[in-house]
Amino acid sequence: MGITGLAKLIADIAPWAIKETEIKNYFGRKIAIDASMSLYQFLIAVRAEGAQLTDANGETTSHLMGIFYRTIRLLENGIKPVYVFDGKPPDMKSGELVKRAERREEAQKALEKATEAGDQVEMDKMNRRLVKVTKEHNNEAKELLKLMGVPYIDAASEAEAQCSAMVKGGKVFGVATEDMDALTFGANVLLRHMTFSEARKMPVQEIHYEKVLKGLELEPNEFIDLCILMGCDYCDTIRGIGPKRAYELIQKYKSIEEIVKNIDKKKYEVPENWNYERARELFKEPEITDIETIELKWTQPDEDGLVKYLCGDKQFNEERVRAGAQKIQKSLKTATQGRLDSFFKVIPSSTPPSLKRKVDDKKSSGSAKKVKGSGRKPK
Amino acid sequence: MFEARLVSSGTLKKVLDSIKDLLNEATFDCSDSGIQLQAMDNSHVSLVSLNLRSDGFDKYRCDRNLSMGMNLANMSKILKCANNNDTVTIKAQDNADTVTFMFESQNQEKISDYEMKLMNLDQEHLGIPETDYACIVRMPSQEFARICRDLAQFGDSVNIQCTKEGVRFSATGDSGSANIKLSQTSSVDKEEEAVSIEMQEPVSLTFACQYLNSFTKATPLSTQVSLSMSADVPLVVEYTIPDLGHIRYYLAPKIEDDDN
Numbered sequence: 012m013g014i015t016g017l018a019k020l021i022a023d024i025a026p027w028a029i030k031e032t033e034i035k036n037y038f039g040r041k042i043a044i045d046a047s048m049s050l051y052q053f054l055i056a057v058r059a060e061g062a063q064l065t066d067a068n069g070e071t072t073s074h075l076m077g078i079f080y081r082t083i084r085l086l087e088n089g090i091k092p093v094y095v096f097d098g099k100p101p102d103m104k105s106g107e108l109v110k111r112a113e114r115r116e117e118a119q120k121a122l123e124k125a126t127e128a129g130d131q132v133e134m135d136k137m138n139r140r141l142v143k144v145t146k147e148h149n150n151e152a153k154e155l156l157k158l159m160g161v162p163y164i165d166a167a168s169e170a171e172a173q174c175s176a177m178v179k180g181g182k183v184f185g186v187a188t189e190d191m192d193a194l195t196f197g198a199n200v201l202l203r204h205m206t207f208s209e210a211r212k213m214p215v216q217e218i219h220y221e222k223v224l225k226g227l228e229l230e231p232n233e234f235i236d237l238c239i240l241m242g243c244d245y246c247d248t249i250r251g252i253g254p255k256r257a258y259e260l261i262q263k264y265k266s267i268e269e270i271v272k273n274i275d276k277k278k279y280e281v282p283e284n285w286n287y288e289r290a291r292e293l294f295k296e297p298e299i300t301d302i303e304t305i306e307l308k309w310t311q312p313d314e315d316g317l318v319k320y321l322c323g324d325k326q327f328n329e330e331r332v333r334a335g336a337q338k339i340q341k342s343l344k345t346a347t348q349g350r351l352d353s354f355f356k357v358i359p360s361s362t363p364p365s366l367k368r369k370v371d372d373k374k375s376s377g378s379a380k381k382v383k384g385s386g387r388k389p390k
Numbered sequence: 391m392f393e394a395r396l397v398s399s400g401t402l403k404k405v406l407d408s409i410k411d412l413l414n415e416a417t418f419d420c421s422d423s424g425i426q427l428q429a430m431d432n433s434h435v436s437l438v439s440l441n442l443r444s445d446g447f448d449k450y451r452c453d454r455n456l457s458m459g460m461n462l463a464n465m466s467k468i469l470k471c472a473n474n475n476d477t478v479t480i481k482a483q484d485n486a487d488t489v490t491f492m493f494e495s496q497n498q499e500k501i502s503d504y505e506m507k508l509m510n511l512d513q514e515h516l517g518i519p520e521t522d523y524a525c526i527v528r529m530p531s532q533e534f535a536r537i538c539r540d541l542a543q544f545g546d547s548v549n550i551q552c553t554k555e556g557v558r559f560s561a562t563g564d565s566g567s568a569n570i571k572l573s574q575t576s577s578v579d580k581e582e583e584a585v586s587i588e589m590q591e592p593v594s595l596t597f598a599c600q601y602l603n604s605f606t607k608a609t610p611l612s613t614q615v616s617l618s619m620s621a622d623v624p625l626v627v628e629y630t631i632p633d634l635g636h637i638r639y640y641l642a643p644k645i646e647d648d649d650n
Binding site for chain 1: 430432433434435436437512514515516517518519547596598623624640641642643644645
C-alpha cells in the first residue's frame with residue numbers, strides 16, 4: 012500500500028523532484044509495471060454502471076479489458092512495458108495483511124447492511140472496497156500478455172522491489188506504479204499515473220529518487236527510516252507521529268534508534284517488539300529474482316490466439332480485438348525514434364535548484380491531493 | 391550588471407522565432423564571451439544550441455556569469471512590440487530575478503522598456519562530443535526548408551542518403567512516395583546558391599519530419615545551411631548568424647530495429 016503521506020511530503024518540501032509530463036514523451040523507454048497494482052486499479056475502475064464487466068459465466072473480465080487496452084495505449088506511444096507480478100509476500104507483511112483482511116470483513120458487513128437498507132451509493136462504495144486480485148486474475152492476465160507478445164516477470168517476492176532492482180540495474184528506465192515504496196526500495200525513477208485511462212487526461216508524474224533525497228536533504232538510510240516512521244507495509248509506527256513530525260524527527264536525530272532514545276515516551280508510545288530493523292533490511296536488501304537472468308523481448312502478437320481467448324467465453328468484441336492486435340503489430344514495425352539523451356551524456360547540473368522557484372509552488376499542493384485514493388493495493 | 395545591445399531587433403526576433411517552436415522555456419547563459427543557450431525539446435529528441443558571440447553585439451558587458459531562465463512565449467510577446475529597425479538592449483542586474491528589454495527607435499524619439507520575470511529552470515545540460523562527420527552537405531537554406539515542407543506531406547519521416555554524386559531526400563507514406571535529389575553544383579555564380587558535399591563515406595539516415603520542419607524556422611537567419619551526418623549519430627543542422635554566431639540543431643535518428 013506504499014508509504015503513508017510520502018507523495019504529499021515530497022510535493023510540499025521538494026516539488027522540483029516531481030516532474031509532470033505527457034505519456035508520449037516516454038517513447039522508446041522500457042518501463043516496468045507493477046502488475047498487481049494495475050490489476051487492482053482495473054478491477055476498481057473498469058466498470059459499466061458500477062458493476063464489473065463479466066463474461067457469460069459471471070466471471071470478472073475488467074482486469075483483462077484494462078490490461079488489453081491500456082497496454083496497447085502504451086505500445087502505441089512507443090513505450091515498451093514489462094509487467095512484474097508479485098511473488099509470495101514477505102513474512103514481515105503478515106501483520107499488514109491481517110489488517111487488510113479485517114478491513115475487508117468490515118466492508119463486507121457494511122455492504123450487507125447497505126444492501127438491506129437499499130443504499131445504492133454505499134453498496135457501490137463497499138463493493139469497490141471488497142475488490143481483491145486473485146490468483147486467477149493474475150494467471151489470466153499473464154495468459155493475455157503472452158498472447159500480446161508483451162513480457163512479464165514473476166517477482167521472487169514484492170513486485171515493487173523487483174521493479175526497483177530492474178531500474179537500478181539499467182534493465183528498464185523506470186517503475187510505473189502508484190505505490191511510493193518503490194522509492195524506498197531505491198528505484199531511480201518512479202512514474203505515476205502511467206496506466207490511467209486516457210480520458211482522465213492525467214499527466215504522468217516522474218519522480219526522481221536522487222532529487223527526492225537532495226530535496227529532503229536526507230541520506231538513503233535516513234530516507235528508509237523516514238518511510239518506516241511514516242508507515243510502510245512491514246511494521247507498525249509510533250502512534251501520534253505523522254508525516255511532518257516524522258520528517259522533523261529524522262532531520263534532527265538521523266535514525267530511528269536515536270529517535271526512540273530521545274522522544275518523550277509518555278507522549279509517544281513506541282510499539283512493543285517494534286521490528287523496524289527487519290523492515291529496514293527488507294527495503295535495503297529485498298528478495299528479488301536475479302535481474303541478470305531476465306531477458307526482455309517484445310514479440311508479435313498472436314492475433315488468432317487473442318481472438319480465441321478473449322472473444323469466446325469472455326465476450327469481447329472480435330473486431331476490436333483484431334484492431335487491437337493490429338495496433339500492437341504496427342507499433343512493433345515502425346522505426347522507433349531515437350532519444351537524444353541516449354547519444355549525448357547528461358552533464359550533472361552543478362547548481363541545485365534554489366528555493367526561489369515560484370512556478371512550481373502552485374502546482375505541488377494540488378497534485379498531491381489528486382493522487383489520493385487512486386490506486387491502493389491490498390493483497 | 392549585464393547589458394547587450396543589438397542595432398537591429400530584427401535579428402533577435404529571428405533568433406527567437408527559430409527556437410520557440412521547439413522550446414517553451416530556456417536558460418540563456420551569459421558570460422564574458424557571449425550568450426549561449428542549450429536545451430532539449432520536451433520529448434528529448436532534438437536539441438538546440440545557440441551561440442551569440444559578444445563581439446557581434448553593438449555593445450556588450452557582462453561582469454558576472456549569469457543564467458537567465460526565460461519563458462519564450464512571453465519573450466516573444468515583448469519582441470513583437472519592437473519594430474525591426476529598433477535598437478534593442480537586454481539588461482539585467484547581477485542576481486536579478488527580472489530582465490529588461492529596451493527598444494529605441496532610430497531617431498531616438500521613442501524609447502520603450504519591458505521588464506520580464508525570470509524563471510529558475512533546472513535543465514539537463516548535455517555534453518556533445520566532437521565528432522568527425524562522414525558527410526557534410528551545404529545547401530541554400532530555403533531549398534532545405536522547401537524540401538522538408540514538401541516531403542512532410544508524404545510521410546512522417548525523411549530518409550537522407552548522401553553519396554559522392556549528391557544527396558537524396560525521400561519519404562514514403564500511404565499515398566505514395568517522394569524523392570528529391572540534389573547534385574553538387576559544378577560552377578557557382580552566387581555563393582549562397584551552392585550545394586556542396588564533403589564526404590568520407592556514404593550515409594543513409596532517417597529523421598522525423600516534424601523536427602526538421604521546426605529547424606527550418608531558422609531559415610531567415612542565413613542563406614546557407616549545413617547538414618552533418620554520420621551513421622547512427624544525431625544529425626546536426628547548422629545555420630550561421632552573420633557576424634553574430636550560430637544556431638545548431640541536433641536530431642536523434644530513427645532506429646529501424648531495437649530489440650536490445
